Ligand code: SF4
């Protein structure tokens with residue numbers, strides 16, 4: 184304070200006083216206290232004085248409230264606690280006989296702004312006196328430079344360069360020494376930069392000034408947020424000053440409740456670039472200390488939010504063409520390319536169509552490879568960016584192609600923030616390809632498996648529901664109705680449980696039983712061989728992972744766009760880059776009906792006839808004979824010239840593959856496959872669990888057959904499916920007891936005798952078998968606290984009282 188009398192007994196330093204309060208609960212303060220200063224230390228001091236019993240506490244501040252540096256909340260709460268604020272007053276002298284008795288103050292007025300930017304206090308000569316017992320000086324602190332040579336400091340802080348070094352080589356400073364008195368958080372931040380500079384000095388011989396490349400957008404106005412709902416900020420509950428003083432040193436501010444915190448967090452508008460942690464340009468700009476203003480040019484303000492999966496911001500595009508190449512060379516669609524020139528260049532589908540009306544299948548590969556924030560996925564609402572996600576490699580369970588997915592996990596919040604693929608993993612079955620389902624469907628199942636177990640519609644404990652499920656056994660008229668996405672381990676566990684508890688039960692599958700005759704036919708034949716992906720996919724121009732050689736594809740009764748989307752992508756790529764031939768027999772060629780593809784649409788029920796004609800024609804062309812099978816086409820609706828063209832393409836191929844859907848006539852389609860060079864084929868199941876389930880469960884029935892012969896089945900056990908998805912109705916379930924074990928509920932599930940929630944596919948552990956017969960690992964993603972459990976754990980629990988040993992953890996099998 185630098186006023187006479189400040190050495191009297193009863194004059195305290197603010198920090199020392201607070202230290203005493205903290206360490207010595209019996210500290211005394213007197214009845215009347217004056218606190219000099221206007222910062223947060225002054226606020227702590229005056230409020231602590233009130234808590235120690237001082238009746239009259241005055242804060243003397245030499246400027247007005249407007250200039251006061253203390254937080255508003257502190258000033259307001261101090262006022263509520265009875266602290267008296269005297270603005271525009273400065274201490275002139277402290278008087279007393281050994282102890283403080285009074286403080287003489289001078290009234291001030293505001294003059295011109297000083298170096299701090301605030302209006303400076305100017306003495307008026309007018310004085311007044313406050314009778315006090317204690318004076319607390321909370322007027323700031325400084326550095327003790329008594330041992331530092333004068334040429335190294337200016338009395339307030341050290342002489343320091345922008346790179347944190349001082350005139351003494353190798354001596355760096357940070358914190359208050361570098362900035363003068365400031366808050367601790369600034370000192371900590373500067374400490375990081377100073378350490379960085381010091382490290383550079385030690386490793387490169389020179390200090391380094393901090394550089395972090397950031398873009399700050401300053402041209403935003405209310406109109407940019409017009410579509411954002413206005414909601415009020417949450418505040419902590421207010422406790423009156425009286426109540427606070429009644430429990431003097433008890434914590435009273437408990438912060439926001441959990442609900443308030445969640446509500447408040449939802450107000451976040453995610454104003455930053457979603458690619459902040461992934462943008463390579465930003466990283467390089469930081470590393471190389473780029474000054475982009477030197478290269479400023481025209482901007483193209485083109486932002487598109489035209490589909491549900493990702494947005495395009497051409498203002499951030501650096502025209503690197505990675506997305507164009509990825510779409511063309513890996514995804515095989517060439518849905519986008521550049522248009523216009525120079526600063527006007529844009530990335531666009533052909534003819535400036537929007538994405539929804541282009542060949543884009545929303546596989547998301549372009550967003551993954553874009554090195555900047557020009558193509559960014561729409562993340563789940565309000566989910567923050569994540570700098571360092573945990574990567575869990577798993578296999579997509581949405582079809583049996585078996586794409587490897589990298590789940591990017593936010594472990595703290597038990598959720599997936601995005602799905603990427605590993606384009607450099609030679610072990611990945613599809614070489615880093617995936618489709619829209621694998622990329623984005625994780626969002627759809629985030630809430631699955633979160634309902635309670637129930638008995639006849641009433642919530643129940645897990646153990647009661649498991650016991651009720653187990654109490655169905657033993658019975659002789661039970662059938663399991665199995666969904667399409669069970670893991671190999673789940674199917675095995677079910678078989679073990681059935682053998683233990685319901686040995687005469689019937690297994691039925693909701694889908695893919697149409698392949699049973701095809702599997703039986705394949706088992707009999709020696710002239711065909713199951714293809715592998717490596718044998719059927721052409722090499723990707725951007726990588727040599729896929730070194731296959733297929734030069735023609737015969738597809739029969741398939742719809743790969745819907746059921747195995749990555750196969751569509753591969754076939755399009757192969758046709759585009761390798762000029763592979765494509766012959767399609769069936770109803771829905773979808774995106775494969777492109778370019779030179781030959782599409783044959785037989786009349787309903789005439790597929791076998793067309794296949795026989797095609798086989799005959801291929802054989803004739805191969806034998807260099809004239810095609811005599813045209814008359815076989817009679818009544819099929821297929822034109823002879825189309826059949827001849829198809830047969831010619833297939834006969835000419837050295838490495839053809841036949842892709843077979845469930846409805847294909849078994850003998851005729853294998854005859855056709857056998858007539859082609861190599862005899863390679865692939866059965867295109869739809870369910871990720873079907874390859875194992877259908878192939879390894881003798882006697883399995885189509886659920887549809889079961890539901891027509893259901894008179895004999897008094898007990899139905901739906902596993903991995905709901906009654907509705909399995910084709911059942913309330914009428915068809917009348918008079919039966921049934922249980923539903925599923926990750927989703929449904930109206931009929933809620934009426935089940937037993938309903939048990941299972942975890943969704945994204946949280947399963949185990950394995951599946953893909954189309955080429957490879958066993959692939961499935962690894963669980965987020966560790967959520969859901970009510971649902973894994974099927975294996977559920978069956979292990981049910982089997983335990985009967986001394987059945989079913990592995991609860993599939994990975995440990
Ligand atoms: S989402 Fe897939 S198909 Fe669409 S443009 Fe991107 S890479 Fe091409």
Ligand code: SF4
Pocket residue numbers: 499500501502503504505506507530552553554555557558
């Ligand atoms: S990958 Fe990104 S930056 Fe590169 S051309 Fe495509 S949109 Fe532009």
Ligand code: SF4
Pocket residue numbers: 579580581582583584585586616617618619620621622746747748749750
């Ligand atoms: S093709 Fe099948 S396995 Fe691959 S990502 Fe799509 S749905 Fe999943």
